[in-house]
Amino acid sequence: xxxxxxxxxxxxxxxxxxxxxxxxxxxxxxxxxxxxxxxxxxxxxxxxxxxxxxxxxxxxxxxxxxxxxxxxxxxxxxxxxxxxxxxxxxxxxxxxxxxxxxxxxxxxxxxxxx
Amino acid sequence: xxxxxxxxxxxxxxxxxxxxxxxxxxxxxxxxxxxxxxxxxxxxxxxxxxxxxxxxxxxxxxxxxxxxxxxxxxxxxxxxxxxxxxxxxxxxxxxxxxxxxxxxxxxxxxx
Numbered sequence: 656x657x658x659x660x661x662x663x664x665x666x667x668x669x670x671x672x673x674x675x676x677x678x679x680x681x682x683x684x685x686x687x688x689x690x691x692x693x694x695x696x697x698x699x700x701x702x703x704x705x706x707x708x709x710x711x712x713x714x715x716x717x718x719x720x721x722x723x724x725x726x727x728x729x730x731x732x733x734x735x736x737x738x739x740x741x742x743x744x745x746x747x748x749x750x751x752x753x754x755x756x757x758x759x760x761x762x763x764x765x766x767x768x769x
Numbered sequence: 770x771x772x773x774x775x776x777x778x779x780x781x782x783x784x785x786x787x788x789x790x791x792x793x794x795x796x797x798x799x800x801x802x803x804x805x806x807x808x809x810x811x812x813x814x815x816x817x818x819x820x821x822x823x824x825x826x827x828x829x830x831x832x833x834x835x836x837x838x839x840x841x842x843x844x845x846x847x848x849x850x851x852x853x854x855x856x857x858x859x860x861x862x863x864x865x866x867x868x869x870x871x872x873x874x875x876x877x878x879x880x
Contacts, residue, residue: 697773698813698857698870711867745812757803758859758868760812 658682659761661746667767668736676731676764678746684759686752687729689721692743692763704729705752736768772796773860775871783879788845790874792858795839801861802834802841807873808854817843848878 659680668674680687689701703711704723718740720732729746745763749756774793782788790804801820805813819825819832819841831844841860845852855873862869 695872697872698859698868700867703867743812756801757815757818759815760805763812 658759659746659748661744661761661764663764664762665765665767667769668733669769670736670738672736673732673734675733676744676746676766678729678731678761680727680729680746680748680759680761682748682759684748684750685726686749686756687723687726688747688749688758689729689731690745690747690760692745694742698745702731703752710752733766736766738768741766741768771871772869773858773871775856775858775874777872778875779877780874781877781879782848784848784850786848786878788848788852788876788878790843790845790856790858790876792841792843792860792871793839794841794858794860794869796860796862796869797836797839798863799836799839799860800863802832803859803861803868804830804832804841804843805857805859806854807857813857845876848876850878850880852876853878 662677686705691699701715702721722730743763746761747758749758772795804817807813817832819834825832829846833842855875857873858871859868
């Protein structure tokens with residue numbers, strides 16, 4: 656768990672707020688991912704960054720805005736969210752974005768939108 | 770048809786028994802297969818990866834892959850109450866880092 660860290664661990668925000676989630680990986684990996692996990696649903700891939708370049712946007716609404724300044728850091732900027740966006744947001748990293756790479760997850764941010 | 774299918778369970782086994790968790794996938798070209806364990810309120814933890822047909826053993830865990838049948842399983846020998854968790858099957862598509870997850874199987878190991 657310490658290989659990938661996420662802050663904050665818990666976040667409560669109103670629909671008009673702007674907040675950011677932060678992820679940092681200490682594994683020397685080059686690919687980073689954002690996932691959403693809602694109750695009773697499979698993990699949903701949101702975004703993929705490989706060597707700081709976004710390679711996947713899985714039809715995510717524009718109220719979620721990712722940022723990857725370098726291979727170790729990943730942000731998810733949130734604005735005008737909806738209550739149905741309440742979920743566990745997970746960051747993961749892998750050696751690179753190729754097919755055989757194992758992904759390692761951070762502890763997640765539990766987001767509640769009021 | 771879901772891309773990765775798992776029985777949601779719960780699967781209940783007595784302590785010391787073998788727990789068998791199953792997963793099927795739809796993309797015949799998939800090359801990489803992973804099992805993650807997720808305790809309630811925690812994030813997924815990688816426990817096994819398998820890339821070739823056959824069995825791969827790691828301690829009490831054995832992953833089994835049959836690409837012809839598009840089937841991957843996880844066996845847990847000598848199940849312990851601490852093994853009680855949700856087990857997620859994940860499959861990589863061809864030439865992509867995109868992992869597709871199943872909905873997970875909840876395992877309950879009863880003392």
